[in-house]
Amino acid sequence: xxxxxxxWLVVAVLAGVVPGYAMPTCRAGDEPTPxxxxxxxxxxxxxxxxxxxxxxxxxxxxxxxxDEGWIGGPLLDRPEAAPxxxxxxxxxxxxxxxxxxxLVGGRVTLAQTSGAPVNTSVxxxxxxxxxxxxxxxxxxxxxxxxxxxxxxxLGYRFPDGFGELKLSYRFLGSSGSDTLTVGxxxxxxxxxxxxxxxxxxxxxxxxxxxxxxxxxxxxxGLRTAAVFFDSQVTFLNPTAITSTPFGTGPFxxxxxxxxxxxxxxxxxxxxxVGHRLWIPELSLxxxxxxxxxxxxxxxxxxxxxxxxxxxTQTSVRGNVGTxxxxxxxxxxxxxxxxxxxxxxxxYQFEAWWQIGRGNDDQSxxxxxxxxxxxxxxxxF
Numbered sequence: 585x586x587x588x589x590x591x592w593l594v595v596a597v598l599a600g601v602v603p604g605y606a607m608p609t610c611r612a613g614d615e616p617t618p619x620x621x622x623x624x625x626x627x628x629x630x631x632x633x634x635x636x637x638x639x640x641x642x643x644x645x646x647x648x649x650x651d652e653g654w655i656g657g658p659l660l661d662r663p664e665a666a667p668x669x670x671x672x673x674x675x676x677x678x679x680x681x682x683x684x685x686x687l688v689g690g691r692v693t694l695a696q697t698s699g700a701p702v703n704t705s706v707x708x709x710x711x712x713x714x715x716x717x718x719x720x721x722x723x724x725x726x727x728x729x730x731x732x733x734x735x736x737x738l739g740y741r742f743p744d745g746f747g748e749l750k751l752s753y754r755f756l757g758s759s760g761s762d763t764l765t766v767g768x769x770x771x772x773x774x775x776x777x778x779x780x781x782x783x784x785x786x787x788x789x790x791x792x793x794x795x796x797x798x799x800x801x802x803x804x805g806l807r808t809a810a811v812f813f814d815s816q817v818t819f820l821n822p823t824a825i826t827s828t829p830f831g832t833g834p835f836x837x838x839x840x841x842x843x844x845x846x847x848x849x850x851x852x853x854x855x856x857v858g859h860r861l862w863i864p865e866l867s868l869x870x871x872x873x874x875x876x877x878x879x880x881x882x883x884x885x886x887x888x889x890x891x892x893x894x895x896t897q898t899s900v901r902g903n904v905g906t907x908x909x910x911x912x913x914x915x916x917x918x919x920x921x922x923x924x925x926x927x928x929x930x931y932q933f934e935a936w937w938q939i940g941r942g943n944d945d946q947s948x949x950x951x952x953x954x955x956x957x958x959x960x961x962x963x964f
Contacts, residue, residue, distance in 0.1 A: 667924055671748075671963040673737035677932060678730060679955035681758050683778060683939075685725025685815060687842045688947040689885035689900060721840045721885045723766050725815040726776040730955070731758040741963070747789040750803075754782040756953070769819055769837055776815030778951075783808050784852050799858040799867070807852035807875050811939060813949070814843035822890065836890040843886075844949065846904060846939065848879035858916055865920050869928065871912040878905040883947060900947070910934035912957060928959040 739750025761775035786805030794800055817840050824834035858869035883900040914930015936951040 667963045668741050668743050669963065671739050671741055671750075671961065673735075673739075673752075673959065673961045675735040675737075675754075675957060675959040677733040677735070677955055677957035679733050679756070679932070679953040680730045681728045681756070681778065681951065681953040683725060683728055683813060684950045685723075685813075685842065686948055686950075687725075687844065687883060687885075688720060688722045689842070689883060689898060719837075719840075719887060721842060721887060723772075723774070723815070723817055723840065723842070724764060725842070725949075726760045726774045727762055728758040728760045728776075728778055731756065733953075735959075745789070747787055750784075750786055750788065752782075752784045752786070754784075756780040763820075764817070766817055766819070766840070768825075770821050770823065772817035772819045772839075774815060774817045776813065778813040779811070781810045786852060786854065788854070794857070797860040799856075799860075799869075801854070801856040803854040805852050807848075807850055807877065809846075809848045809875075809877060809879075811846040811848070812844065813939075814841060816841040834891070838888045838890050840888075841884070841886040843884040844939070845882045845884075846879060848877035848904075848906070850875055850877035850879075865918045867916040867918075869914065869916045869930075873910040873912075873934075875908040876905075877908060878903070880904065904938060906936060906938040908934070908936050914957070924963040926961050928957075928961075930957060931955075932957045 733754065733756040735752060735754040737750055737752035739748050741748040757777070757779045759775070759777040761773070763771060763773055766772050784805060784807045786803040788801060788803030791800040791802065819837055819839065822836045822838055824836045852873075852875045854871065854873050856869060856871045858867045860867050881900075881902055881904040884897065885899075886895060886897040888895040910932065911934075912930055912932040914928055916926055916928045918926040931954070933954040934952065939949045939951045
């Protein structure tokens with residue numbers, strides 16, 4: 585009996601030990617280990633890591649560098665930038681101009697009225713000419729009405745960030761009238777006009793250094809300008825005045841005229857900065873424009889009488905230099921999914937110093953204008 589129990593105990597122990605030794609321990613996800621004489625050959629080898637090749641875009645079909653006139657740069661010709669090629673811009677402004685007229689002239693001599701040089705005597709006492717009246721023509725000048733100032737621009741934008749070349753023309757014209765009192769000559773009706781022409785030839789570039797939500801454009805070039813303005817007073821109650829140095833009165837003044845014609849050329853520069861707002865197509869922008877101009881001025885002063893001689897006239901010519909500053913602030917809107925067109929609206933101000941200075945500091949004028957503008961840009 586005892587021998588039988590021992591035999592069964594040995595069989596139970598062997599039954600528990602042999603399966604545990606034959607089956608290896610496994611974890612979830614592990615592949616079963618092959619068992620047998622060819623077990624080592626059946627075990628898969630670990631994968632060999634593959635080194636990725638350098639990232640190089642394949643060239644387009646039939647591509648040759650020789651056939652390419654320009655090699656595009658994605659950092660220079662960006663999708664959000666204005667397209668290349670010809671572009672056309674048109675701008676119209678409603679401005680309220682103000683001209684400060686501080687012209688002073690006159691003292692026309694009898695020699696000048698006869699057409700002879702002032703250092704000769706044509707039936708006159710010897711000398712350099714005697715003032716016919718001694719009058720100094722000086723009055724405030726008429727106000728100017730609000731007006732529309734158009735601006736046209738044509739240009740070409742080069743690829744690869746080489747910038748753009750543009751030619752622009754702008755015109756500003758206005759007139760006005762009022763009544764005033766001119767010293768001892770009494771009340772008078774006053775009227776006048778103003779004409780300004782600008783022609784700019786600029787080379788511009790677009791910069792990306794301010795960040796993704798910012799745009800910056802710069803331009804430098806040449807500007808030529810022509811300016812003409814005049815003002816005339818017609819006396820409402822003409823009276824004869826006998827207090828003349830030459831004593832040939834009486835003279836009844838009918839009207840007086842001041843006129844200036846200038847021509848300028850000089851440097852021109854533009855800086856424009858924009859910032860994209862929460863609406864993707866809408867931006868806030870500012871534009872600063874400056875010029876340093878130099879040219880010639882021609883001032884004319886004329887006085888008309890009811891008696892002979894019927895009028896006297898004198899002119900002053902000289903060189904003149906003047907700075908000019910203009911600024912614009914407003915909103916810019918681009919057509920969605922089409923960067924070939926944008927519209928801008930805002931406020932503008934410009935100032936012009938020494939618009940009519942002569943040979944001395946006694947006769948000159950200054951000009952400024954402010955108002956609203958609307959601008960449209962088209963790219964083809």
